[in-house]
Amino acid sequence: MWGLALCGVSVAGLVGAGLVLRNRRLPRAKGILLSSLSGSALLLVAGALVALGSHPALAAEGVSAVATASTGAGLGFLAASLATGLACLGAGFAVSSVGSAALGLVGEKPEMLGSTLIYLGLAEGIAIYGVIVSLLILGKF
Known part of the structure; x- marks a missing residue:
């Protein structure tokens, strides 16, 4: 504690x-x-x-x-944390590059805002997939 x-x-x-x-x-x-x-x-x-x-x-x-915690449970928790952490790290890199490009495009063509939000949502979906995988891993224990 x-x-x-x-x-x-x-x-x-x-x-x-x-x-x-x-x-x-x-x-x-x-x-x-x-x-x-x-x-x-x-x-x-x-x-x-x-x-x-x-x-x-x-x-x-x-x-x-x-x-009573076993080595397998510890490795499962490690796998779940790595799945979430690495997916969020990848999503952060994707959102940073897509977001900067989207801001540049919206600055020149404001009518393209809806299209850029779709790409940002797809980049952010990577983190959600990581969370889903970690929940599936944790569901095994």
Whole structure:
């Protein structure tokens, strides 16, 4: 639980720093960015270590679900997370390239807005397919 809290604090701190420093001209912006990213990375690693280190404590308290988890279930959860994560990453790349091209086209021909939205929806559908595959994988357990 504390590991998840550390990860949440890390992400919230990084987002908060980005909101505070947005639209400001700072002389050492790269240094601030690198220090906030390194601090966030340290908090994420600490949170992951705390979360992974708490396994024996949970098993000692009598939580049998953690003790009976098999390697196959762990690999299934890893496959589900990779399916969603990689599909969303691919959808992000697709939406960025299609979106920039669509904005350029709509700037020149505003009547083409409907066609460009269809292409953006198709690019975003890649992420939905990844979520569906991960739900199918998780349905096996």
